[in-house]
Amino acid sequence: MINSLEKFREKGIKLTPQRVAILRYLDGNKGHPSAEDIYNKVRKIFPMMSFATVYKTLERLKQRGDILELTIDPERRRYDPDTRAHHHLICIGCKQVVDIHTEITITLPDEVKESFELTGNHIEFYGMCSDCNTVRKNILTG
């Protein structure tokens, strides 16, 4: 996401210290953090930073296409600095979300293609990670 901070300055984005801290936290982050995750983390460096700054910065980055807003969690929005097309695997136990970069081709029926101009897709895989599976088995066997 951040090749260089210059990339942002070039496009009329002001690089405030708060923003740089948010960008640094997001860069390469594979945890699909929520606004609160970002707030809690960055606040350790900038204790005065407000929630509004986090939301406004996320909105700005989203508009610019620098991050994706994910709709994989019914409780809150999550953000992904990886803007390449990819999919997600969600553990129904601990709710962790893992990226799936496997290329997947999906063919829809002609009747759909005629009435819709398709632009993309996103797959949510559901399952149980080995940790949660181990816990589950231990419970079952007493």
Add this chain to the structure above:
Amino acid sequence: MINSLEKFREKGIKLTPQRVAILRYLDGNKGHPSAEDIYNKVRKIFPMMSFATVYKTLERLKQRGDILELTIDPERRRYDPDTRAHHHLICIGCKQVVDIHTEITITLPDEVKESFELTGNHIEFYGMCSDCNTVRKNILTG
């Protein structure tokens, strides 16, 4: 979803008039309504019905596996009385959601299968419906 209202009575679910109205509204509904959609519609029949009743009923139905809670809209939760495995096609223009019942097989890499026990998946297709596409073209051509 509703083969017969008896099915609900059998399982210890009390069939109040409000609930029957909600069930009737949901039965066969392909519009993926939100709690507010349900409230607005059913309130025309039961003006005294509260939002709490809608939410509590939806929670009960969800627990029983009679409806699915969809996470396809970042603004609000939507509900689907069709509990069969299926996918969704979302118009990025008017936000309408269409069911996709095409059977789709997806193969994930072995390394994923080894660390996750997969239980299901859900695909969101994005595109533009013919109505929105027409509008867009008219704007572009003046």
Add this chain to the structure above:
DNA sequence: GTTACTGCAAAGCTTTTGCATCCCT
């Protein structure tokens, strides 16, 4: 010097909850 950003507080929405009353079974 401009313009955009920050921080705060208030407000807006969606969803949940407590509780007294009501009514389905």
Add this chain to the structure above:
DNA sequence: AGGGATGCAAAAGCTTTGCAGTAAC
């Protein structure tokens, strides 16, 4: 009769917004 459901209002979360002050450019 008993247990669950209703309705109301209050509260809880998440997210947005207005505005005055501030800082990046």
